[in-house]
Structure formats: C-alpha cells, structure tokens
Amino acid sequence: MEEINVGDTVEISSNEDGFLGSYFVAQVIEKIKNKHNNHDEYEVEYETLLDDEDENKMYREKVEDYKVRPTPPVVRVAEFDVLDKVDVYDNDGWWVGRVTHKFDYVYTVYFESTADEWAYSFDRLRLHQEYRNGVWTVSSGRQNIIA
The missing domain is CATH 2.30.30.140 (SH3 type barrels.)
Structure with a gap:
C-alpha cells in the first residue's frame, strides 16, 4: 500500500449527504497516529474548498485514513x-x-x-x-x- 506523507496531494472521499460519490483534492498537512483504534487521521487542506469562516483561507479538516487516497494515475x-x-x-x-x-x-x-x-x-x-x-x-x- 502506498504510504501517504505530509506534503502529499491526495483525494478525500465523503459519505455526507450531498457529497456522496465525490472526491476533493487536498494536501496533507499532518499525519495523526490514533492509539485508540486502527484508523489514523490526517489534517488536510483542500485545494478548491474555502473556509466557511474566513473565505481568504482554504478549508482544513481532520479526516480518517480510510477516506484518504493518493491521486489516481492519469489514464x-x-x-x-x-x-x-x-x-x-x-x-x-x-x-x-x-x-x-x-x-x-x-x-x-x-x-x-x-x-x-x-x-x-x-x-x-x-x-x-x-x-x-x-x-x-x-x-x-x-x-x-x-x-
């Protein structure tokens, strides 16, 4: 499995209503080890989504590792x-x-x-x-x- 590191460009999937079946490009800001379960988290900054509170900044959030994938190869x-x-x-x-x-x-x-x-x-x-x-x-x- 390809390791995802800080600085990598990735795609984030969503299960939320209105976003099911979507992938948004983001950059990994931090990898967070989770000692309580098998799912690490990543702090990511999206390339195209603006922060709701400050539209001069890109949106950041923590996401579980199973929602993060490398960007796909070009076919x-x-x-x-x-x-x-x-x-x-x-x-x-x-x-x-x-x-x-x-x-x-x-x-x-x-x-x-x-x-x-x-x-x-x-x-x-x-x-x-x-x-x-x-x-x-x-x-x-x-x-x-x-x-």
Whole structure:
C-alpha cells in the first residue's frame, strides 16, 4: 500500500449527504497516529474548498485514513463509451457517475447518488478508478486506453 506523507496531494472521499460519490483534492498537512483504534487521521487542506469562516483561507479538516487516497494515475482514453463509470470535475471536486449518452465529445452522465443527469465536455471527465490495497483498477474491457 502506498504510504501517504505530509506534503502529499491526495483525494478525500465523503459519505455526507450531498457529497456522496465525490472526491476533493487536498494536501496533507499532518499525519495523526490514533492509539485508540486502527484508523489514523490526517489534517488536510483542500485545494478548491474555502473556509466557511474566513473565505481568504482554504478549508482544513481532520479526516480518517480510510477516506484518504493518493491521486489516481492519469489514464488516457480516445473517448468514453456509454456505460463507462467516470469521474466528472464539477463543483470543485470529482463526482462519480456513468456515461448514458454521447454526441461528438459531449457526454451525458448520470449520478446515482442524486439521480441527476448532466452533459459535460470530454475534458471534464476521467475514467473512474478504485484504489484497494495499494492497487488502482479501472473499468474492465476498456479497448481505447492510450498508453
């Protein structure tokens, strides 16, 4: 498993209402060992989220280690296919969805967590990748990955 250190750029997942299926980019400020359970914590500073109390500062918080992952590797594709699981960059973060339609390089993406469907340009999408036990995996059966 890839070790996460102070100064690393990471992505933080959220289970909160309205944020389910999202990942926000942050930098690790501090690693905090937890002696009471098996979950360490990280203090992170988000790259795109402003502090509610002082909008001149970026938002900081402590998050459990299971919500923190390294930033995914870049996987280049020539295009996305209908039913591809993708991440869409919108509202300051990456949101997990599934391609439902495509027309030229505009893709309609359905978001299960909100039951919304929106159109996005190619440059706002990336293939969704899962990070488990230090290994990144993408949708199986992909034929148009560019090395």
